[in-house]
Amino acid sequence: MTPSVAYGTDIDQRTDTAQQTSTDVLTAPDIPWNLVIWNDPVNLMSYVSYVFQSYFGYSEAKSHKLMMEVHKKGRSIVAHGSKEQVEQHAVAMHGFGLWATVEKAASGNETPGKGGRQRG
Amino acid sequence: MAKAFKYGLKGITGHLEPAERDLLRGLLDDVISMLESDVRENEDPLAALIGLDMDAKKPSDRALLRLLPNVMKDDDAGSLEFRQLTERSVRESKIGALKATALGLDKNDLVLTGEEAARWSMALNDVRLVLAERLDIRDEADADHIHSMQDWSQAEDVESYLALVYNFTTWLQESLVQSMISARQAQS
Known part of the structure; x- marks a missing residue:
């Protein structure tokens, strides 16, 4: 992603303290599909974070954390749900210009709960 | 010179000179025609009505593919099926935002509502x-290289001109998004 001019590079220095309290994490069998956002060198960090806030209704802190995960790890699971739900999210993300894919939630290393739940 | 967007008492405001508005309008029109290019005329009207497009296929143009990416990483058949069901509506929403933004470029001093700002940010x-x-631009290094070109006297060829146009659009979008974030914070 392209760093936000106004924030400068020290945006990376923000830590994740106090941002990891998610009390309503669903368990794996209930969440068969993930919405994945992929990093690209074009989308602004501020824009990606804004989309997470405005579309999913996530807090600023959570949106920032997910955006940084996309930026640093190359991808992040930002929502999960039924196939139909995540596909609907993917259509919206493509509308915003974010590079989104859907995938079956595997029993791999990535825990979908980290990405939180979607609105509605 | 253009002024960065900012959030204040009047809402989200910005300022663009006529030449800058012409430039942006041209860019918006280019993307609109890319997205409209293969909309077929003699198609099944019922399918069109409910948003289906059974002729949709993965774009061969990389830029168009970036606007309309595959929805599954390793499943071309699944991605194609999804494309047939949804691509038309993604195209239409993009074209809608691009056209609304182009129409909004009718004066130098811009005042945007929250909804207009959202459409502008998508279009930009x-x-x-x-x-x-x-x-x-394939990776962050490419992006940094392009971003380092800020001097219009460097515009010697098509590529350097495009790079400067890209940086101008980036700057404009960044200020707009920062204004939208400020507006959001003010409302909460």
Whole structure:
């Protein structure tokens, strides 16, 4: 992603303290599909974070954390749900210009709960 | 000179000179025609009505593919099926935002509502995605290289001109998004 001019590079220095309290994490069998956002060198960090806030209704802190995960790890699971739900999210993300894919939630290393739940 | 967008008492405001508005309008029109290019005329009207497009296929143009990406990483058949069901509506929403933004470029002093700002940010993002493909921006190093070109006296060829246009659009979108974030914070 392209760093936000106004924030400068020290945006990376923000830590994740106090941002990891998610009390309503669903368990794996209930969440068969993930919405994945992929990093690209074009989308602004501020824009990606804004989309997470405005579309999913996530807090600023959570949106920032997910955006940084996309930026640093190359991808992040930002929502999960039924196939139909995540596909609907993917259509919206493509509308915003974010590079989104859907995938079956595997029993791999990535825990979908980290990405939180979607609105509605 | 353009002024960065800012959030204040009047809402989200910005300022663009006529030449800058012409430039942006041209860029927006280019993306609109890319997205409209293969909309077929003699298609099944019922299918069109409910948003289906059984002729949709993965775009061969990289820029168009970036605007309309596959929805599954390793499943071309599944992605194609999804494309047939949804691509038309993604195209239409993008075209809608691009056209609304182009129409809004009718005066130098801009005052945007929250909804207008949201459409502008989507439209500017799509413009940047297309320019980035034309500039072959593949990774962060490429992006940094392009970003380092800020001096219009450097515009010697098509590529350096495109790079400067890309940086202008980036700057404009960044100020707009920061204004939208400020507006959001003010409302909460």
